[in-house]
Amino acid sequence: MPFEFIHYKLNQQQDKNRYRRRYSIAKQSGRELHINGKCYLNFSSNDYLGLNNHKKINQALQEGIDQYGLCASASSLITGYQYAHQALEEEICTWLNKPRCLLYSSGFAANLGVLQALGQDDNTAFFLDKLSHASLIDGALASKAKVKRFLHNDFVQLKHYLEQSSSNNKLIVSEGVFSMDGDTANVAELCRLAQAHNAWSYIDDAHSIGVIGDHGEGSISQGNADIIMATFGKAIATSGAFVACDENLFEYLVNFSRHYIYSTAISPALAWASKASIDIIQKEQWRREKITELSQLLSSTLDAQVTLIPTQSSIHAIEIGSESKTLDICEKLKEKGIWLTAIRPPTVPNNSSRLRVTICSNHNVSDINYLSKSINEVLS
Ligand SMILES: Cc1ncc(COP(=O)(O)O)c(C=O)c1O
Incomplete structure (x- = not known):
């Protein structure tokens, strides 16, 4: 019988009390x-x-549907990129004080899309915190980069790995707030280490955006990481994700990030609603x-x-x-x-x-x- 392992794997999951429903x-x-x-x-x-179902965000969603449509009807590089997306990207750039920003359909897709694109060159090494989210691990493993996992928040080990690495392109990857422990990375120190070792820093701010910083700007309030990824599906209470970075990387991702290029652009109405949510987050x-x-x-x-x-x-x-x-x-x-x-x-x-x-x-x-x-x- 084909795919016999499915039955076996499900039984095993039951036996271990890990069955999910x-x-x-x-x-x-x-x-x-x-x-x-x-x-x-x-x-x-x-x-x-507590922004899910917020009146102003729901109103913006309806306004977005009326103005721009519910569906983008194409990928961003065909005809899917619309004014609502541009307005949201600009809002995020101002909020985080980053030159450029681009939108992905989800945080999972963003992590895969960026790490896969950055790991195109054999001479690349990624250094991931041991407690990194599945999407960061999958993105790193889908790339050609050498992948090292350092013990959770252990910057002594991270420094050691950085010193040992002869790769030209080093990327340190961490979450700002860790999804399952709730503790934070020392983003200031992580950025300092990256600079000292000619590496870039990548922070997944899924659980920090909106929650950390005087204006909810997340980990950037602690240190200026080179790349920030955050999802709209948590504190922002809509759906989709963004990656904020410099001009050069932005152009590279638009040209080479497969999850960006070959996927329908996020709903313009949702982009408009996300912008409304970010307005509230900054003020409240x-x-x-x-x-x-x-x-x-x-x-x-x-x-x-x-x-x-x-x-x-x-x-x-x-x-x-x-x-x-x-x-x-x-x-x-x-x-x-x-x-x-x-x-x-x-x-x-x-x-x-x-x-x-x-x-x-x-x-x-x-x-x-x-x-x-x-x-x-x-x-x-
Ligand atoms: C740390 C982290 N990164 C990325 C993601 C994925 O984001 P999304 O739900 O938008 O795919 C999640 C969501 O569970 C997450 O916790």
């Missing part, structure tokens, strides 16, 4: 989730700033302050044995260990009306299954108090 969600916000007629407090959303600092305040409340109300990794981000990881124990805890929390999706390998290393709590700016003090009380009870 989807839930059909009737309605959701960063704060609440409705499934099978039941409402849960949602602590698994990436809508960090209270949303970031709320995340900080609620995060502090969470760490101060959890029992002493429950440790959180210190972070400025929305993401708070509570490591449990085994897959089965983590699933069991998530079920118990569900019975209390709390939705927390269990995060298991291979998304995280073996024996580090966890609860990944995301705090959004439309949660409130009583939500967090209830969450802490419930976690304390379930873990006691």
Whole structure:
């Protein structure tokens, strides 16, 4: 029988308590989730700033549909690139103080598209943080670059690897805020190391954009990385992604990044809505302050044995260990009306299954108090 391995792999996944399934969600916000007629407090959303369904963004989406259409109807280099895309790119360039920016259909496509294009030359080496997202790893492995993974946030090891490398084209790759631990990279130091070793720096700001910086500009507030990638699907609360960089790299990507060239341009209406969202993000600092305040409340109300990794981000990881124990805890929390999706390998290393709590700016003090009380009870 062809593809017999599928059956075997699925069984294996069941045996390891790693089987993944989807839930059909009737309605959701960063704060609440409705499934099978039941409402849960949602602590698994990436809508960090609570902007999903924001009136002004929805209005901009409708305006974008009316003005530019829902579909780009072509790739960017044919006739898909429209005024809405240009306006969004310009807004991002001003926001991040970067010369150029281009849009991809998703963060996954952007990471693949950039790393594959940068790794065209044999004389290239990529240095990736061990906890890099799957799309960064896949992009690096799809390129011709030599790939080295340094221990998480271990810049001593990174420096050693950089010193050892004889490649002409070195690229350091890291996330700004790490998706599954919520901790941050020391972007200032990473940029300094890159400069000292004639390397470029690449920061995936999927979880930092909107959340970090006085205007939500993300990791660029800490250090001027050469390349910034961020998705619109999290704090920006739309869909798609951008890559911000210098003029030369921009022209190179437009000419050589396959995921950019051979893919339909993102919806112009969504680009218009993303621009509206970024306007709000820059102005409404209270949303970031709320995340900080609620995060502090969470760490101060959890029992002493429950440790959180210190972070400025929305993401708070509570490591449990085994897959089965983590699933069991998530079920118990569900019975209390709390939705927390269990995060298991291979998304995280073996024996580090966890609860990944995301705090959004439309949660409130009583939500967090209830969450802490419930976690304390379930873990006691
Ligand atoms: C760190 C990181 N990079 C990239 C991506 C991919 O972004 P997108 O969801 O837009 O494909 C994600 C999303 O899960 C992510 O967490």
